[in-house]
Amino acid sequence: MKDHKTALVTGSNRGIGLAVVKQLAQEGFTVILTSRKPEDGKKVLLSMPENVYYHQLDITNNQSVNAIKDYVEKEFGRLDILVNNAGINYDTWQNTLNADLENVQDTINTNLIGPWRMALAFIPLMQKHNYGRIVNVSSGAGALEGMKGGTPGYGISKAALNALTLKLADELSRHDILVNSVCPGWVRTDMGGSEAPRSLEKGAETIVWAALLPSGGPSGKFFRDKKEIPF
DSSP states (O other): OTTSOEEEESSOSSHHHHHHHHHHHHTTOEEEEEESSHHHHHHHHTTSOTTEEEEEOOTTOHHHHHHHHHHHHHHTSOOOEEEEOOOOOOOTTOOTTTOOHHHHHHHHIIIIIHHHHHHHHHHHHHHHHTOEEEEEEOOGGGOSTTOOSSOHHHHHHHHHHHHHHHHHHHHTTTTTEEEEEEOOOSBSSTTTOTTOSBOHHHHHHHHHHHHTOOTTOOOSOEEETTEEOOO
């Protein structure tokens, strides 16, 4: 098991995250499925193939992140792919002028600090093997080009996540560790709603593509439908 390539997907007991787990498992990876509530993840694990494992994870909690880091190091000895999928709060009910800043702070803690915390935990393990792929699941709402009002917490947190992608990619440029952002598009999830045009599988497609980029592939980029888009 310790010689087998391993992937971890945050917030993956449902939605796009679960679709990513399934697609990576089909590619032959050992995949770690995660959820904040153990009962949610363990229930899903029952229907997963044998190369999918479960561990509880709350990316806003240092102890939880340290626990999964220790688990991965002990059980698998490596982490090749980190998909920072967990995200919250498409806050359509507020704008920048009337925003509840405590709500915004909670959003930033999950959508930016959480992925940053996960990167800090697992980059040393990737550096040990001189290989890694970090995919930050972002959104067109976080693109500075053409950005407008509305969804202040979500949009600003995703713009900051894109900035984290750029900085990590530059600082890891001497290693075979690629860091990219992906906009999955408008997908039929709890957040996206039933009117969204994209299936979960389509939403996961470019995330998995970025997770499987070959050595020498792009890093520090923003993608939708496997094509680069402006930050």
